[in-house]
Amino acid sequence: MTNRNRGKQLNFRLSETELEKFHENVEKSRLKQSEYLRKCILEKDIVIIDEIKELMGELKRIGNNLNQLTRAVNSGEFRNIDSLEMVKNELEVVWNEVIQALKKVNE
Template sequence: MKKDIKFSTRMASADREKIRALAAKAHMSMSDYVTACCLGKRIIVIDEQKELLRQLKGIGSNINRLTVLANMGKVQVIGLEKTAGELSEVSAALRSVMEGR
């Protein structure tokens, strides 16, 4: 959406710095951050994003390897308990973040 109006407000410099830091943490401009907050939009910042993505990538790689081995007929019985547990942990972490805990 085009930004066609300038809106200014007065605030304490400490508050402005806090808002600037929060906007930076969310990878947003101050304008976008303040607009989103004022319109009641949820802003979720995932600090552990790299770790969660690494875990998901690892789970996907494991599943792909097992699928290849199964298609080659080299694997008859596959124990997916560890993979299912890891996927459950990642899912719980994502759910926790989305619920704002």
Template sequence: MRTRDKQVNIRMTKKEYQQIKKKADRVKLNMSAYIIKSACDKRITIIDDFRNFHTQLTKIGNNLNQLTILCHQGKTTSPNLEEVRKSLNDIYEAVVTVLKKYH
């Protein structure tokens, strides 16, 4: 049985519709879910560069896995992690900037 059994019809301009649709698409929600979350005072945070964060973290994770394998194989004993540290620091600073923007 559906838990949402009430229907509300609203009217809006084409521009308003497009704005809401665009916001809902950005957070990967359908319009109903987006409007309900917005109206019920649930915070909706959009992080424009999330894919960039994810890509960078994935690359760092892959690099760390490769270094771990090389260490276990005895092919290296003291890997230089300076580039990884710098990348993680850059990501950390970007996350802090985003959080300050939304809070």
């Protein structure tokens, strides 16, 4: 839907505390204020997973390790099975953290 179809405007007042909370929620949602409010008003779910940024960093690091191991295996240089086991364990830990974060969404 384009802005041209949204000709109506809504104004309301908030206390300082409410405004701070509103700005925090908008920032966490990574939506524009108007998008955030439309989702709230239209009763759409707004899902915020605080831990996701940290988990994405961990997944990238593990993915880099996995790529390095794959190159070593393909080039015939792979000699250390412990490295593979370590990456497998790291993936299990991060996967469990992802599952826990998703459970929070479904609460």
